[in-house]
Amino acid sequence: MTAPRSPTAFLAEEVRELVAADLDWKLRVLGGPSEPSCTIDGRKVLMLCSNNYLGLSTHPRLKAAAIEAVRTHGAGSGSVRSIAGTMDLHVELERRLARFKEADASLVYQTGFAANAGLIPQLAGEGDLIVSDELNHGSIIDGVRLARAERAVYHHADPDDLARVLKEAERHTPGYRRILVITDGVFSMDGDIAPLDRIAPLAAEHGAMLYVDDAHGEGVLGRGGRGIVSHFRLDRDAVQVEMGTFSKAFGVVGGHVSGSAELVRFAYNKSRTWLLSGSHPPAVAAACTAAIDVLEQEPQHVERLWTLTRRFQEAMRGHGFDLGTSATPIVPVLVGESSTAKRLSQRLFELGVFALPIVFPMVARDKARIRTIMNAALTDEQLAFAIDAFAKAGRELGLI
Numbered sequence: 525m526t527a528p529r530s531p532t533a534f535l536a537e538e539v540r541e542l543v544a545a546d547l548d549w550k551l552r553v554l555g556g557p558s559e560p561s562c563t564i565d566g567r568k569v570l571m572l573c574s575n576n577y578l579g580l581s582t583h584p585r586l587k588a589a590a591i592e593a594v595r596t597h598g599a600g601s602g603s604v605r606s607i608a609g610t611m612d613l614h615v616e617l618e619r620r621l622a623r624f625k626e627a628d629a630s631l632v633y634q635t636g637f638a639a640n641a642g643l644i645p646q647l648a649g650e651g652d653l654i655v656s657d658e659l660n661h662g663s664i665i666d667g668v669r670l671a672r673a674e675r676a677v678y679h680h681a682d683p684d685d686l687a688r689v690l691k692e693a694e695r696h697t698p699g700y701r702r703i704l705v706i707t708d709g710v711f712s713m714d715g716d717i718a719p720l721d722r723i724a725p726l727a728a729e730h731g732a733m734l735y736v737d738d739a740h741g742e743g744v745l746g747r748g749g750r751g752i753v754s755h756f757r758l759d760r761d762a763v764q765v766e767m768g769t770f771s772k773a774f775g776v777v778g779g780h781v782s783g784s785a786e787l788v789r790f791a792y793n794k795s796r797t798w799l800l801s802g803s804h805p806p807a808v809a810a811a812c813t814a815a816i817d818v819l820e821q822e823p824q825h826v827e828r829l830w831t832l833t834r835r836f837q838e839a840m841r842g843h844g845f846d847l848g849t850s851a852t853p854i855v856p857v858l859v860g861e862s863s864t865a866k867r868l869s870q871r872l873f874e875l876g877v878f879a880l881p882i883v884f885p886m887v888a889r890d891k892a893r894i895r896t897i898m899n900a901a902l903t904d905e906q907l908a909f910a911i912d913a914f915a916k917a918g919r920e921l922g923l924i
C-alpha cells in the first residue's frame with residue numbers, strides 16, 4: 525500500500541506554482557515608521573507607495589492620543605463591541621466621524637474589509653440585485669459574493685453602461701425587491717474618480733440604494749478631505765451608504781460606514797463581522813479621533829498633498845511617462861509588460877526610491893505599472909529626487 529498523500533502537500537505545491545510564475549509576494553520590511561524617508565530591508569529609501577497620504581501615521585497629536593489612551597484605558601478592549609467592548613472612546617470617535625462626514629450617524633468596524641464583507645450581504649439578499657463597477661475593490665467583491673442577491677457588473681466608471689444594466693433590471697420578472705449600486709469612489713489601481721455626479725441621479729431614478737467605498741477619497745477629495753460626496757457637492761441623501769477606512773489618509777486602522785441613524789442601527793445589528801469580532805484597542809480609537817481633529821484644524825496637509833500631486837503629475841507627463849487616467853494622488857506609471865514594471869521597480873529601489881510594481885492578475889496583462897502614491901509629508905527636495913530617479917530609470921529602460 526502506498527503511503528497516503530500528505531493532506532497539506534498542496535500548500536508547498538501551490539506556493540511553488542506562484543513562485544514559478546513570479547506571482548508570490550516578497551514581503552519588504554520597514555525598519556521604523558512609515559514616513560517619506562524610511563528604512564526598507566535595511567536600506568534608506570524614499571517611500572512612494574504608502575497609503576499614509578497626509579503623513580498622519582506619525583503626527584505628534586495621533587501618537588500622543590494613542591499613548592494617553594493606553595494609560596487611561598489599557599492595551600485592549602476586552603470584548604466585541606456588542607457585548608462588553610464598546611468604550612467611551614469608540615462612541616466619541618463615531619460622534620466625531622459623523623460630524624466630519626456631515627452624516628446623521630457613523631459606525632466603526634475593525635477594518636474597511638470587515639465593513640464591506642459584513643454590511644454588503646445584509647443590504648441585499650434573496651430577490652435583490654447588486655450592481656457593481658467592474659474594477660471595484662476586492663473587499664467589495666467578497667462582500668458581494670457573500671450576498672444571496674443576484675449580481676450584475678457595469679463597465680468601469682461608465683454611467684451609460686450602468687443605465688443599461690438598471691433598465692434591464694427593470695424588465696426582470698419577478699421584479700427585484702431592492703437594487704444596490706456599489707462603486708469605489710477613487711479606484712485604487714488607476715487613481716481615477718467614479719463619476720458620482722452621474723451615477724447618483726441614475727440610482728435615484730431607478731429607486732436603487734447607492735453605496736460608495738471612499739477609502740481613497742477621504743482625507744484627499746472634497747472640502748478639507750471630507751471625501752467624494754463633498755467633492756461633487758452631492759446632496760447627503762444621494763449616497764445612502766458612505767463607507768471608508770482609517771487605514772489610509774487617517775493614518776491608523778479601522779473601517780467605517782456613515783449615513784442615516786437607521787442605517788447605522790441596521791448595520792450594527794446585522795453585520796456579522798461587527799458583531800462577532802473584537803473591537804479596536806483604545807489606542808486605535810483615540811488616534812483615529814485625533815486624526816479627525818487634525819483634518820478639521822490643519823487644512824494645510826490636504827492642500828500640500830494636492831500641490832505635490834499636481835507637480836509630480838506635470839513633471840512625469842513632461843518626461844513622457846504614461847500616467848493613465850489618474851486624477852488623484854494615486855499616480856500609476858504605466859509601462860506595459862510585467863517584467864518591465866518589475867525591472868523599473870528594482871532600478872528605482874537601487875536609486876533610492878521605493879515604489880512597487882502592480883502586475884497581472886491585479887491588472888490586465890499589458891497594463892503593468894509602478895503605482896506611486898503622493899504624500900503630503902514629502903519635502904520639495906524629496907519629490908524632485910523621486911522625479912529624477914524615475915527619469916533616469918525610465919531612460920535606461922527605454923521607456924521615455
Ligand code: PMP
Nearest residue numbers: 635636637661712739769771778
Ligand atoms: N476599499 C478599498 C477601495 C481599499 O483600497 C481598501 C484597502 N486596500 C479597503 C477597502 C479595505 O480597507 P482596510 O485596509 O481598512 O481593510
